Amino acid sequence: MIFAVDIGNSNIVIGIFEDGKIRSNFRVQSNTLRTTDEYASTIMRLMETEKIKIEDITGVIIASVVPRLIYTFTKLSRKYLDVEPLVIAPGVKTGISIKMENPKEVGADRIVNAVAAKHITGFPAVVVDFGTATTFDVINKDGDYIGGVICPGIKLSSQILHSNTAKLPEVEIEKVDTVIGKNTIHSIQSGIYYGYLAMLDGILERIIKEEFEGQMVNVISTGGLGSVFTGESEYIQSYEPNLTLEGLRLIYEKNEL
Secondary structure (H helix, E strand, C coil): CEEEEEECCCEEEEEEEECCEEEEEEEEECCCCCCHHHHHHHHHHHHHHCCCCHHHCCEEEEEECCHHHHHHHHHHHHHHHCCCCEECCCCCCCCCEECCCCHHHCCHHHHHHHHHHHHHCCCCEEEEEECCEEEEEEECCCCEEEEEEEEECHHHHHHHHHHCCCCCCCCCCCCCCCCCCCCHHHHHHHHHHHHHHHHHHHHHHHHHHHHCCCCCCEEEEEECCHHHHHCCCCCCCEECCCHHHHHHHHHHHHHHC
């Protein structure tokens, strides 16, 4: 079994792969103050619930945008799983050429998503990942990662609105039936949802016009709130909840061959 770890700023998503297919996945909160042993205790309980034995883990791969947690999970892999992990970093084979001014600046999760997009839909492609930040990653017809866009995540935007206003409550992020709100909560939900949807499609429209005029482009979404917008967006064609985990599996296999 392959133990794949996607470490984000808000959450850590772990996927267990067996025979090339995801068997289980679970999510824990990112917290740089937690120790390796604390994380291990939580994860071992989750694995036990899923009837996954530690000794069945034969490989570990880690992608992280939180440098401090790379050490934590590298130590966890060595100490509790008895496996030397593969960490996404320069030098790891991905099959993706990065055409950026400084390739080292590109987050590991964004490259992993590009690898998964190539496998699932082919190129050219745009991946929209709804995380703490919402990222747009652009891969051209040759399979080169050429850049992207980074925006404040929708939850972050909602929390800032609530924390910086005296009377506006924090609301659930969900689609509402009408744009015009009939009460305060409805009005906030409408502004967040339809405002964010307009931003998504506006950016995608500009990306496609700038880079892919006249070409067929695969647009995929992933991340926690990706499913909320996929059906309403004019450009997003599919939602892949395990896109990053799938990319990690593919990179692990590429480097183990």
